[in-house]
Amino acid sequence: MSEYILSSQEGAVLTLSLNRPDKYNAFVREMALALQAELARAQEDSKIRAVILTGIGKAFCAGQDLAEATDPNGPELTKIVTEHYNPIIEAIRALEKPVVVAVNGVAAGAGANIALACDIVIASEAASFIQAFSKIGLIPDSGGTYTLPRLVGLQRASALMMLGDKVSATDALDMGMIYKVVAAEDLMPVAQKVAGQLSQMPTLALARTKALLNASYQNDLKSQLALEDQYQTECGQSYDYREGTAAFLEKRKPEFKGE
Known part of the structure; x- marks a missing residue:
């Protein structure tokens, strides 16, 4: 357990909070590995059926802590990308439970792209998204060059990545980058409601x-049609399908078990 990732569970919802508020939740190696471990735990624990990811303090995540990246005794960029960020993105996308991200403030660099890798992005009105890489002579990582063009289109993604523009939560919503924007005080209640429903x-x-x-x-x-057929057959053999159809026919609320 790391002090940099706070973990709490209510019902079937696991909340993971990035916790380096004095550094705008910028990642260091310990924090990245701790988040990977928590995502792995969420995958293995059948009692967890949805995950919320958020940040403590004013920022969601400022990306990589540059003090670590430039430390002669610290991990090299290659190690940071391949051992810190790539496994986080892969874990989020492979996690067989929905991941709701509650973006409470600035999401910059890898922080922005981790947020965009989640299944449902809910942002505070105070949030913003910045592809900050070009400002320090780097390319976007953490899956950004894969995810962002598919969300907002090639032209807009190119401009955001090359110019490093700061995108407000409202503008991010308008361009299809995120799902919903809410008042700052409503962020966690809304995220908890959505995750609770999913769970x-x-x-x-x-x-x-x-x-x-x-x-x-x-x-x-x-x-894709063949894969849909395969998965539909699998789901059609599940307890939840039987419960869902029975509840529909009996005009009652279904009680799914996640099985």
Whole structure:
């Protein structure tokens, strides 16, 4: 357990909070590895059916702590990318539970791209998103060159990455980068409500939906249809499908188990 990642669970919802507020939640190695460990735990624990990711303090995440990156005795950039950020992005996308991110303040560099890798992005009115890499002579990492163009289009992604413009939460919503913007005081209640709703839904179906969205980036239509058929058959054999259809026919609220 690391002091840099706060973990709490209410019901079936696990909340993970980045906790270096004095450094705007910028990542160091210990923090990155701790987040990886918590995401792995969320995958393995069947009692966890949804995850919230947020930040403590004024910022969501300022990306990489440059003091660590430039320390002669610290990890090299290659190690930071391949051992810190890539595993986090892969874990979020592979996690068979929905990940809701509550962006409470600035999300810059890797912080922005970690947020955009999550399934549902809810931002405070005080939040902003910055592809800050070009300002220090680097390229966008943490999957940004993969995710952002698919959210906002090639032209807009190119401009945001090359110019390093600061994007307000409202502008991010308007360009399709994120799902919802709420007042600062409503951020966590709304995120908790969304995650709570997801945690009571058919978890297998949500996991397979996420897997299909991941696969759609590479598949042609025929391959995607075949994968839909495979996963639909799997979901059709689940307890939650039987419960969902029974509840519909009996005109009652379903009680899904995530099985």
